[in-house]
Amino acid sequence: MAQVQAVVTPEHVLKAYEALGSGDVERIKQYWDQDMVWQVPGHNRLSGWYHGLDAFLAFMGQVGQLSGRSFNMQPIAGQVIVTGEYSADLTRNQGHRAEQTDKAMDIEVVHVLRWKNGKVVAGKGAIFGDGTTEYDQFWSRSPVVTPPSH
Numbered sequence: 215m216a217q218v219q220a221v222v223t224p225e226h227v228l229k230a231y232e233a234l235g236s237g238d239v240e241r242i243k244q245y246w247d248q249d250m251v252w253q254v255p256g257h258n259r260l261s262g263w264y265h266g267l268d269a270f271l272a273f274m275g276q277v278g279q280l281s282g283r284s285f286n287m288q289p290i291a292g293q294v295i296v297t298g299e300y301s302a303d304l305t306r307n308q309g310h311r312a313e314q315t316d317k318a319m320d321i322e323v324v325h326v327l328r329w330k331n332g333k334v335v336a337g338k339g340a341i342f343g344d345g346t347t348e349y350d351q352f353w354s355r356s357p358v359v360t361p362p363s364h
Contacts (some may be wrong), residue, residue, distance in 0.1 A: 222329045224294035227301045230327075230334060231287070234274070246270070246334045253338040256346060258353035280353065282312030290322065301327045311352065319352040320344035 233286035236295045252264040253274065260280075279287050287305040294303045303325050309319040321341055328336040328358050 220295050222299075222301060222332065224296055224301075226332065227294045227296065227303060227327065228289070231303075236281075237359075240270070242271070243267070245332070247330065250334055251336050255339055255341055256350045256353070258350045259355075260353050280312055281309040284312075285309035287323070299329050301329065303327075317352065319348055321348055 226245075233241040233245050236242070242275050246267055248267045251265055252270045252273065254261050254264070258272065260276060264273045285307070285311060287307050290304040290306055294301055305323050305325065306320070307319045309318070311364060323343060324340045324342075326338055326340065327334045
């Protein structure tokens, strides 16, 4: 019996992010594979590989906790590129640290997702230029982040 291959569209990618943002685990499982892997860039307490959906969701929970639930990702230009089993999207990630509102982050990130049967099986974020330093400082235990002047 032939396996049906799900076609990933930009709309499908956006629905996966909406599911993730909902916090509804059953909805999340419709788009994010149980055995997925995720790589977080940088050199900070959150950087590294997360193996499995549970570990990825625990990472997302840590992001929410450390940012006092202020962390948010806004799509830039609403564009998602999909080619073969990969998608790429550009977001503006903003937030401030819990109980440290003067420690803020405002960076642009590209997320690259690999898909299989309509679900994310692997993903990673890429941060460019001074945004990498800002990201690492934001998650560090240092008291204040000094973003580069734009």
